[in-house]
Amino acid sequence: MSSYLSNNWDTILTALRQHIWLALVPVVLGFVIALPIGYLGVRFPRLYHPLVNVCGVLYSIPSLALFVFLPVLLGTKILSPLNIVVALTIYTVALLSRTVADGLRSVDPLVVESATAMGYRRLRRLVDVQLPVALPVILAGLRVATVANISLVSVGALIGVGGLGQLFTRGFQLFYLEPIIVGIVLSVALAGIADLTIVLIQRWITPWTRFQGRTA
Amino acid sequence: MITFDDVVKVYPGGSTAVDHLSLELPTGKTTVFVGPSGCGKTTSLRMINRMIQPTSGRILIDGKDVAGQDEAELRRGIGYVIQHAGLFPHRTVLDNVATVPMLLGKSRREARAVAAELLERVGLATEFASRYPAQLSGGQQQRVGVARALAADPPVMLMDEPFSAVDPVVREGLHREFLRLQKDLGKTIAMVTHDIDEAIKLGDVVVIFRQGGHLAQVGTPQELLEHPADEFVAEFVGRDRGVRSLSFDSAADLPVRPLPADLVLDDAGRPAGWSTGESTGGTFTVADSLRLVTDLAISSPVGIAVRVDDHGKADGVVPHHDLVDHLAARRGRK
Amino acid sequence: MNLNYLFDPAHWNLEDGSIPLLILSHLWYVVLALIIGTIIALPIGLYIGHTGRGSFLAINAGNAGRSLPTLGLLMLMVTLLGLGLTPVLIALTVLVIPPILTSAYAGMRSLDPRVVDAARGMGMRPWQVLTKVELPMALPVLISGFRSAALQVVATATVAAAVGLNGLGRLLIDGLAVNDYSRVLAGAIVVAVLAVLLDLVLALAQRWIVSPGLR
Numbered sequence: 016m017s018s019y020l021s022n023n024w025d026t027i028l029t030a031l032r033q034h035i036w037l038a039l040v041p042v043v044l045g046f047v048i049a050l051p052i053g054y055l056g057v058r059f060p061r062l063y064h065p066l067v068n069v070c071g072v073l074y075s076i077p078s079l080a081l082f083v084f085l086p087v088l089l090g091t092k093i094l095s096p097l098n099i100v101v102a103l104t105i106y107t108v109a110l111l112s113r114t115v116a117d118g119l120r121s122v123d124p125l126v127v128e129s130a131t132a133m134g135y136r137r138l139r140r141l142v143d144v145q146l147p148v149a150l151p152v153i154l155a156g157l158r159v160a161t162v163a164n165i166s167l168v169s170v171g172a173l174i175g176v177g178g179l180g181q182l183f184t185r186g187f188q189l190f191y192l193e194p195i196i197v198g199i200v201l202s203v204a205l206a207g208i209a210d211l212t213i214v215l216i217q218r219w220i221t222p223w224t225r226f227q228g229r230t231a
Numbered sequence: 232m233i234t235f236d237d238v239v240k241v242y243p244g245g246s247t248a249v250d251h252l253s254l255e256l257p258t259g260k261t262t263v264f265v266g267p268s269g270c271g272k273t274t275s276l277r278m279i280n281r282m283i284q285p286t287s288g289r290i291l292i293d294g295k296d297v298a299g300q301d302e303a304e305l306r307r308g309i310g311y312v313i314q315h316a317g318l319f320p321h322r323t324v325l326d327n328v329a330t331v332p333m334l335l336g337k338s339r340r341e342a343r344a345v346a347a348e349l350l351e352r353v354g355l356a357t358e359f360a361s362r363y364p365a366q367l368s369g370g371q372q373q374r375v376g377v378a379r380a381l382a383a384d385p386p387v388m389l390m391d392e393p394f395s396a397v398d399p400v401v402r403e404g405l406h407r408e409f410l411r412l413q414k415d416l417g418k419t420i421a422m423v424t425h426d427i428d429e430a431i432k433l434g435d436v437v438v439i440f441r442q443g444g445h446l447a448q449v450g451t452p453q454e455l456l457e458h459p460a461d462e463f464v465a466e467f468v469g470r471d472r473g474v475r476s477l478s479f480d481s482a483a484d485l486p487v488r489p490l491p492a493d494l495v496l497d498d499a500g501r502p503a504g505w506s507t508g509e510s511t512g513g514t515f516t517v518a519d520s521l522r523l524v525t526d527l528a529i530s531s532p533v534g535i536a537v538r539v540d541d542h543g544k545a546d547g548v549v550p551h552h553d554l555v556d557h558l559a560a561r562r563g564r565k
Numbered sequence: 566m567n568l569n570y571l572f573d574p575a576h577w578n579l580e581d582g583s584i585p586l587l588i589l590s591h592l593w594y595v596v597l598a599l600i601i602g603t604i605i606a607l608p609i610g611l612y613i614g615h616t617g618r619g620s621f622l623a624i625n626a627g628n629a630g631r632s633l634p635t636l637g638l639l640m641l642m643v644t645l646l647g648l649g650l651t652p653v654l655i656a657l658t659v660l661v662i663p664p665i666l667t668s669a670y671a672g673m674r675s676l677d678p679r680v681v682d683a684a685r686g687m688g689m690r691p692w693q694v695l696t697k698v699e700l701p702m703a704l705p706v707l708i709s710g711f712r713s714a715a716l717q718v719v720a721t722a723t724v725a726a727a728v729g730l731n732g733l734g735r736l737l738i739d740g741l742a743v744n745d746y747s748r749v750l751a752g753a754i755v756v757a758v759l760a761v762l763l764d765l766v767l768a769l770a771q772r773w774i775v776s777p778g779l780r
């Protein structure tokens with residue numbers, strides 16, 4: 016193992032770096048896109064169920080298929096990382112739009128009503144009251160999306176761009192365990208660190224949740 | 232003054248919640264809407280701050296039609312308190328109360344200063360200021376709700392069953408607090424409740440609704456108890472309305488007799504019990520109501536209510552046959 | 566890119582590598598993984614939810630399980646165990662466990678404690694409380710977890726083809742290998758349709774199993 020590590024250090028680091036970019040850029044893009052979409056699903060209640068269904072179908076498209084089609088649809092090269100980024104952004108949007116909608120729907124209607132009655136206009140009410148109160152739900156969804164993305168990136172290795180996934184295909188082809196194990200460990204560690212980071216951010220920006228469910 | 236001018240509200244689906252309501256809510260007074268569940272009280276209340284748009288008719292505040300005003304601006308000038316308070320879970324108590332002043336453009340520091348003052352006013356210690364709503368009891372949350380509604384010092388307050396979600400003992404305390412605050416502040420208040428006792432206790436004017444959004448009767452609590460307009464109102468205010476109406480009659484003109492020999496006094500002249508060893512069961516002053524005197528006379532083991540002066544010294548007694556005569560005479564006067 | 570491959574009758578006979586047989590093998594992986602995963606995860610999730618012991622595990626098992634890259638796990642298992650059904654099932658079962666465990670836990674935690682208390686007060690034994698009250702009430706949450714597990718495993722079972730096994734991933738991998746995008750498209754469509762149909766079946770089952778009082 017240690018000889019594998021020392022001999023392939025650069026390859027591993029490059030793969031790791033690529034993995035981080037391929038996984039996290041879609042999380043940010045997807046989150047930014049999902050916010051308005053999820054909001055629409057709440058603002059116009061009729062859109063909620065169609066939204067949930069479309070997101071469900073999008074999420075059930077196999078990642079491999081999406082990775083393969085995007086070059087055809089976007090005119091990108093098959094080896095372009097853009098394919099992976101766009102595909103994972105689509106998954107993230109599918110996952111988070113619903114989460115944002117569910118989060119906003121979870122806000123106690125009495126809270127929204129009293130904000131309205133105090134004279135909040137729609138946009139400021141959303142930013143000052145609804146979104147902050149929905150944050151615990153939204154951030155829980157963000158955790159899922161981030162972790163899912165980090166593990167999905169490796170499938171890209173089947174079309175030649177997959178961050179740590181390339182260690183899997185290499186090991187598989189050469190019938191060689193070390194790269195596979197290193198890839199899995201790094202991928203899981205990366206997901207763990209990302210997850211933990213979001214949890215810490217959540218603690219920091221939603222201090223009130225620590226007291227909920229304790230007293231009347 | 233808040234004026235309802237021939238206001239109708241028909242919800243989509245056809246149910247008429249408010250049916251041609253015309254009504255005036257006097258400035259500086261508490262007007263309580265009361266009636267069975269579903270009779271249109273909440274709908275009427277929420278049309279005042281345009282949370283609900285009337286189907287027809289107008290609502291005016293001090294002569295100005297609310298329909299012509301910017302919704303958000305209008306609402307910032309009207310305090311609003313609801314059951315369970317609707318506090319923002321993500322803001323501390325202090326910042327909840329500071330909400331409207333900040334919406335009105337005050338700096339955070341100014342708004343918080345106002346908020347701190349108000350919290351004190353509604354009887355919440357400073358230590359609560361930095362807590363989150365989830366860390367408060369129901370009664371405390373309700374106080375914060377009231378403080379939040381008062382924060383911008385609005386001339387008008389709307390309260391929808393503000394004290395319904397707390398237990399009777401806490402409610403009792405909130406009622407006292409409310410009456411004390413309202414005595415100081417003199418806001419124009421519209422309050423909804425389904426509890427006729429609460430309405431009688433807190434209202435200067437009570438508006439009784441019946442099913443279908445119709446007005447059944449408007450009047451002072453005493454008027455409603457003594458002269459219910461019809462069977463429905465009589466039934467609604469309750470069978471013991473005669474006794475309760477005694478709350479509004481003063482004990483001042485009740486004739487008293489000199490202290491009897493078997494009333495034991497302490498060194499300061501305060502009543503200490505009857506010579507048989509039994510307690511007086513409480514005392515009244517000239518500021519109390521006939522209802523209290525009646526209660527004392529009935530529950531006293533010897534059938535006598537004891538009156539004291541401002542210093543607690545016994546200064547007369549009322550045996551219950553005197554009370555009966557007085558009530559009969561009172562009946563003749565009405 | 567076109568739909569020729571999908572609609573060519575030759576690909577719908579029952580010969581090796583035909584679409585119906587690939588669907589069958591795909592479903593076989595999916596169903597086995599769901600069954601094994603449920604047998605493992607359900608009791609654990611119910612137990613943790615019921616007792617409240619090990620909540621930390623239940624909450625974090627979800628994200629920990631999701632973080633295991635299925636492709637890596639599959640390739641690891643094949644390298645270790647050789648080609649066959651077992652490595653595929655291991656990789657897919659690991660995928661199925663987290664959502665079922667988490668939802669079983671969440672379903673049990675979401676119960677109104679007063680109802681459970683009332684059931685005990687009526688003289689139900691612990692087993693009766695579980696089967697007659699807690700489970701039926703936890704079902705909506707539980708089934709929605711099962712549905713998301715099913716959706717995920719249908720889409721992911723395509724990676725089996727990457728190690729030379731069957732399933733609808735064959736259409737994707739083989740199509741890609743020979744630049745036959747019509748075949749890749751056929752694979753993607755069939756997988757998505759399969760996922761939607763499976764979800765529909767589960768939704769119907771949910772209507773049928775869950776008490777109308779809980780909808």
Ligand SMILES: Nc1ncnc2c1ncn2[C@@H]1O[C@H](COP(=O)(O)OP(=O)(O)O)[C@@H](O)[C@H]1O
Nearest residue numbers: 242243246248267268269270271272273274275
């Ligand atoms: N948003 C709504 N849509 C349709 N009907 C409503 C709505 N809100 C209230 N109602 C109906 O209007 C009537 C009056 O409701 P409300 O004003 O809430 O009564 P109250 O506060 O006196 O209990 C009820 O019959 C109620 O069912």
Ligand SMILES: [Mg+2]
Nearest residue numbers: 272273274423
């Ligand atoms: Mg009401």
